[in-house]
Each structure stands twice: as structure tokens, then as C-alpha cells.
Amino acid sequence: MASTVIGAGITVEGEITTDEDVVVAGTVRGKLSAKEGVAIEHGATVEADVVSGSLVVAGSLTGNVTAIERVDLQSGARVVGNVKAARVTIADGAQFKGNVDMEV
Amino acid sequence: MAQARTTTAATTRGAVDAREARIGSGARIRGRIQGEGDLVVEGHVEGDLALRGDLTIAEGASIAGDTVEAASVTVAGSLDAEVTATGPVRLAASARVRGNLRGSAVSIEDGARFSGRLDCEFDLPPELGGSSRGEARGRPAARR
Numbered sequence: 001m002a003s004t005v006i007g008a009g010i011t012v013e014g015e016i017t018t019d020e021d022v023v024v025a026g027t028v029r030g031k032l033s034a035k036e037g038v039a040i041e042h043g044a045t046v047e048a049d050v051v052s053g054s055l056v057v058a059g060s061l062t063g064n065v066t067a068i069e070r071v072d073l074q075s076g077a078r079v080v081g082n083v084k085a086a087r088v089t090i091a092d093g094a095q096f097k098g099n100v101d102m103e104v
Numbered sequence: 105m106a107q108a109r110t111t112t113a114a115t116t117r118g119a120v121d122a123r124e125a126r127i128g129s130g131a132r133i134r135g136r137i138q139g140e141g142d143l144v145v146e147g148h149v150e151g152d153l154a155l156r157g158d159l160t161i162a163e164g165a166s167i168a169g170d171t172v173e174a175a176s177v178t179v180a181g182s183l184d185a186e187v188t189a190t191g192p193v194r195l196a197a198s199a200r201v202r203g204n205l206r207g208s209a210v211s212i213e214d215g216a217r218f219s220g221r222l223d224c225e226f227d228l229p230p231e232l233g234g235s236s237r238g239e240a241r242g243r244p245a246a247r248r
Contacts, residue, residue, distance in 0.1 A: 003126075003128030003129070003130060003131065004126060004127050004128040004130075004131045004147070005124050005125055005126045006125060007124050007125030007139070007141045007142075007143070008141070009125075009139040009140030009141040009156075009157075010125045010137065010138070010139035010140075010141060010143065011136075011137070011138050011139050012133060012135060012136070012137050013135045013136045013137075013138075014133060014134045014135010014136055014137075014151055015133065015134040015135055016131060016132075016133050017131065017132045017133075017134075018128060018130045018131035018132065018147070019130040020128050020129075020130040020131065021128075022131070026125070026139060027139075030135055
């Protein structure tokens with residue numbers, strides 16, 4: 001179970017900082033920083049730069065991403081921004097516009 | 105089917121109720137939180153909060169802002185804001201609250217620390233009518 005859950009009806013405008021997991025099912029605008037995993041659920045809207053251990057996106061994300069481990073863009077995801085992570089997957093059906101930097 | 109699989113995988117640790125909202129104990133939010141549904145705060149929030157559901161501030165959690173609005177507010181942690189609730193406001197024994205409280209009912213448990221004004225509409229029982237303020241003041245005095 002995730003430590004922080006931004007529910008479907010909730011909007012956060014500002015900066016979220018945590019050393020645990022974050023699941024976003026609602027809306028986040030600003031900045032999102034988590035030491036562990038971040039999950040952006042189907043139907044969620046994130047307009048923020050994301051820094052995290054790992055990131056899974058099934059919803060909509062506008063912003064630059066830096067993940068220490070991996071970034072997974074799942075089918076249905078819509079991502080506009082640059083992605084920087086050691087491992088990146090983009091599933092069939094995911095929409096993506098931006099640069100990928102795998103630090104090679 | 106595909107939809108359900110996506111959601112489960114995206115949460116990474118099993119299904120999450122989309123109506124659930126929680127600010128974990130390791131989290132800090134600087135900014136505004138608004139929306140529908142209930143919210144449990146276990147971490148720290150610096151900013152305003154406007155909810156159409158119930159707000160719970162757990163022990164060890166803190167909210168510091170100008171205004172907090174919710175259907176009901178339950179405080180076991182620290183709260184520094186002007187509180188407006190359409191329903192009840194409850195301060196548990198571990199609560200530390202600074203600011204004015206407005207609600208349909210306000211309860212303060214023994215041990216809670218509160219500094220501020222209470223704004224709460226209620227009918228006083230007749231035996232307390234004589235020493236009260238407001239509407240109830242006139243009637244018992246006239247009866248005597």
C-alpha cells in the first residue's frame with residue numbers, strides 16, 4: 001500500500017516531497033519528489049517535474065522526469081517531457097513526446 | 105480487462121481505492137490541496153486545504169496554513185489555520201490547535217491544546233441558559 005495517495009477527486013498545487021511511495025489518481029501541479037516509487041494512475045493528471053526512485057505512468061504527465069531506477073510508460077499513458085533514467089520502457093499504446101536519456 | 109491490469113500494475117503495490125487520499129508520514133506538501141473525497145494527513149502540509157469530504161489529521165501530522173475547509177475535521181496532530189467545517193470538528197487528546205474553529209459542532213477532548221475562537225451554533229440546555237451569551241440570555245432572566 002502506498003504511503004501517499006492523491007485520490008481521484010483531489011488536486012494538489014505546489015510541491016510534494018516524500019521519502020516514501022506516491023500514487024497519483026487525481027491532479028498534481030508543481031513539483032513531485034519521492035525517494036521511492038511514483039505511480040501516475042489512469043485518469044490522473046500530473047503537470048510537474050518528477051524526481052523519484054522509479055516511475056510508472058498510466059495517466060497523463062507533462063513535465064521532466066528523473067528516476068534513479070526505471071521509468072515505465074504503460075499503454076494509455078500520455079507523456080510530454082524529457083525522461084532520464086537507467087531503464088525506460090514505453091508500452092505499445094503509450095503516447096510520448098520528448099527526449100530519453102539512459103545515461104549511456 | 106486491459107484497464108484493470110493497467111491500474112493494478114501502475115499502483116506497483118496492489119490496488120488502491122481511487123477515492124482514498126492520504127498524505128503519508130514521510131511526505132511534505134507545500135501548496136494548496138483541494139477537491140472531493142476524504143483525506144487523511146499523516147505527514148506535513150504547509151498551505152491551504154479545501155475539501156468536500158472529511159479531513160483527518162493523524163497524531164504526529166501537521167497542517168499550517170491560512171484556511172482549512174472540510175465537511176468534518178478530526179485533529180489528533182497539529183493544526184495552525186482558520187478552520188471552517190460544514191459538519192463537526194473534533195479535537196482528540198493529542199491535538200494542538202491554533203486558530204479559529206467553525207463547525208456544526210465542536211468537541212475538545214481532555215488533554216487537547218487549543219488556542220483560538222470557537223464559532224459554533226447550538227441551542228443551550230435550559231439549565232445553562234442563565235449564564236450564556238447570545239439569544240438564550242434574555243429568556244431565563246425574564247422567567248425569574
